Amino acid sequence: MPKFAANISWLFTELPFVERFARAREAGFTGVECLFPYEVPLAELCDAQRQSGLPVVLINAPPGDWARGARGLAAQPDCDEAFIDAILLAREYASALGCRQVHVMAGHRVISLSEQQQYQLLIQRLRQAANLLAEKNISVLIEPLNKEDMPGYFVNSFPLAEKIIHDVGCDNIGLQFDIYHCQKLHGNIINNIKRYLPITRHYQVASSPGRNEPGSGELNDDWIFSQIDNMNYHGWVGCEYQPLTPPGADIHWLAPYK
C-alpha cells in the first residue's frame, strides 16, 4: 500500500504547528507534508521533525499575501524579485528539513496579460525555480486546482499542467496529482492516474465532494490506493483533508494501511 503523509496544515490543527509532527507519528502516518511552514522558525521545525523521525515529503513555496487573496507568484507579473525570494526561502526550508519536493503555485489568471503572455511568464518562472531548486536536489511540483474551490486559478486542468511540465522541460519538475481536485475537474480517476503516471511525483487525497477522510465520499479510495500500488508508484500520498473525526480521536481509515 502507498506511504501516507499527514498534511499538518490540514490535520491536527487543534495543536500548535510543531506539535503536529509527533501527533502525526502517533496517529500512524509515516511522513508529513504541509502548505506554508514559514511562520515557524526553521530551527524549531527541524527539532520537531527530528524528534518525530518522520520525513517531510512536500512543502509549498511562499504564495504571496494569502490573506489578500494571493495564491502563488509564478504566473504573476511585476514580482520577479519576490518570486526569486520565495523560491530561495522555500529552498532553505526544504533543504534544512530534508524535503525533496516544493509545490510552486501559479496564482490567478490576470487580465493585464494575454493568456499566452501569462503562460510564457509561468514557463519562464518555473524554469527559474527548477534551476534554483535543482542545486539542492529538490523538485518543483505544480498542481491543477478545481475551479469551484479556487476560481480563477491559472493552472486549472490536468491537460494544462501536463503541457506546462512538458514546456518547462526540466528534469526536476512534475505533477502533484490531488485526487480530490481531479475528481472535481475531470472524474475518471483511474484512467487519469494511468494517463498522468509518467509525470506524477506526488499524490494527495481527500474524499469528494466533502474533502474529508478517505473512504467517506463517492470514490472507492481503498481500491484507488491498491491500483496506485499496482502501478509501482513508490512516492507518497499526502492526506490533505478536513477531518470529520473529533480532535484526539483515532484515525480509523488509516488502520488497515499501518
Ligand SMILES: O=C(O)[C@@H](O)C(=O)CO
Ligand atoms: O490542494 C490544495 O489546495 C493544496 O495542495 C495546495 O497546495 C494549494 O492550496
Ligand SMILES: [Mg+2]
Ligand atoms: Mg492539494
